[in-house]
Amino acid sequence: MKKFVSALFLAALIAGTYYVLHRSEFREAQGRIFGTTYHIKYSATHDLSADIEATLHDVDAALSMFNDTSILSRFNRGEEFAPNAMFDEVISLALRVSEETDGAFDITVAPLVNAWGFGFKNRDNVTAEQIDSIRKHVGYKLLKYDKKAKPAVTRTDAQTTVDCGAIAKGFGVQSVAKMLSQKGCTNYMVEIGGEVVVKGENPDGKHWTLGINKPVDDSTHVNNELQQIIRLTDCGIATSGNYRNFYYEGGKKYAHTINPATGYPVQHSLLSATVVHKSCTLADAYATSFMVMGLEAAQKFVAAHQGIEAYLIYSDAKGDLQTWQSEGFAKYIEK
Numbered sequence: 001m002k003k004f005v006s007a008l009f010l011a012a013l014i015a016g017t018y019y020v021l022h023r024s025e026f027r028e029a030q031g032r033i034f035g036t037t038y039h040i041k042y043s044a045t046h047d048l049s050a051d052i053e054a055t056l057h058d059v060d061a062a063l064s065m066f067n068d069t070s071i072l073s074r075f076n077r078g079e080e081f082a083p084n085a086m087f088d089e090v091i092s093l094a095l096r097v098s099e100e101t102d103g104a105f106d107i108t109v110a111p112l113v114n115a116w117g118f119g120f121k122n123r124d125n126v127t128a129e130q131i132d133s134i135r136k137h138v139g140y141k142l143l144k145y146d147k148k149a150k151p152a153v154t155r156t157d158a159q160t161t162v163d164c165g166a167i168a169k170g171f172g173v174q175s176v177a178k179m180l181s182q183k184g185c186t187n188y189m190v191e192i193g194g195e196v197v198v199k200g201e202n203p204d205g206k207h208w209t210l211g212i213n214k215p216v217d218d219s220t221h222v223n224n225e226l227q228q229i230i231r232l233t234d235c236g237i238a239t240s241g242n243y244r245n246f247y248y249e250g251g252k253k254y255a256h257t258i259n260p261a262t263g264y265p266v267q268h269s270l271l272s273a274t275v276v277h278k279s280c281t282l283a284d285a286y287a288t289s290f291m292v293m294g295l296e297a298a299q300k301f302v303a304a305h306q307g308i309e310a311y312l313i314y315s316d317a318k319g320d321l322q323t324w325q326s327e328g329f330a331k332y333i334e335k
Contacts, residue, residue, distance in 0.1 A: 036193035110163035170284025215271035229334035236280025240287035241272035
């Protein structure tokens with residue numbers, strides 16, 4: 001009997017020691033990627049920082065405009081490159097959203113963004129002739145995707161360039177989230193440059209709490225006053241707005257959202273679009289699309305497409321901030 005009790009005690013001791021050494025605890029990882037910052041909280045039995053960095057490196061190597069050796073950079077220079085699943089997937093999704101939004105979302109718009117001073121180049125005096133000249137090489141239909149071909153992505157105009165900045169952050173977030181799930185993590189929050197995926201519970205055992213910034217003109221990024229607190233889980237969230245990247249000239253405000261159809265910065269009342277979707281990649285793309293569409297078109301789009309919830313902030317005729325939310329968004333509002 002004593003030997004039996006001792007054996008039970010030893011087994012319990014070993015099991016208890018194993019639990020202490022292997023129990024999950026919340027950990028954090030942060031750094032810079034895609035020209036912005038990332039912050040990640042996840043519950044795991046061991047440090048996954050190396051796996052997170054490896055995943056982000058893979059996305060950067062495929063899609064970064066800031067990386068001269070990336071697949072995207074090589075594609076834009078017309079160089080040969082090895083087939084890359086991440087690159088093909090993002091281009092395919094981008095073209096899908098372009099079709100759905102009648103071109104409001106367009107990853108070939110970068111030359112126009114640069115011309116207006118919001119990209120990699122300093123702004124010159126913009127002329128109508130210059131915009132018309134650039135627009136000849138802008139348009140998502142100039143890109144072709146055929147998953148059976150090698151390479152799967154081609155362009156019909158050698159001067160057309162691709163910038164995945166409006167979808168790559170969401171894809172990066174989604175990629176890290178996928179990796180964490182594959183590693184057995186069931187509770188985490190992944191954020192890159194404001195795009196977020198949340199799963200399971202936060203350290204307090206509740207749904208994750210996030211804030212939507214009030215869209216007050218703030219090119220210095222100092223003002224972080226919140227418009228709305230939301231609580232949610234198991235989804236992706238992305239926000240796009242015109243209150244951080246803009247300038248005034250001749251008494252007129254020029255924001256960084258460029259309408260691919262006109263070649264000019266959008267001029268409408270919509271200031272910020274937050275989208276909740278099961279895919280952060282698509283949430284990122286839809287949020288940008290809505291900023292191009294404007295308030296009424298964005299509302300109609302959300303109503304016509306299942307799986308998309310949105311929170312829109314706009315300016316009324318008096319210049320006051322107003323909000324609109326889709327019917328399903330109400331469940332996320334912090335009570």
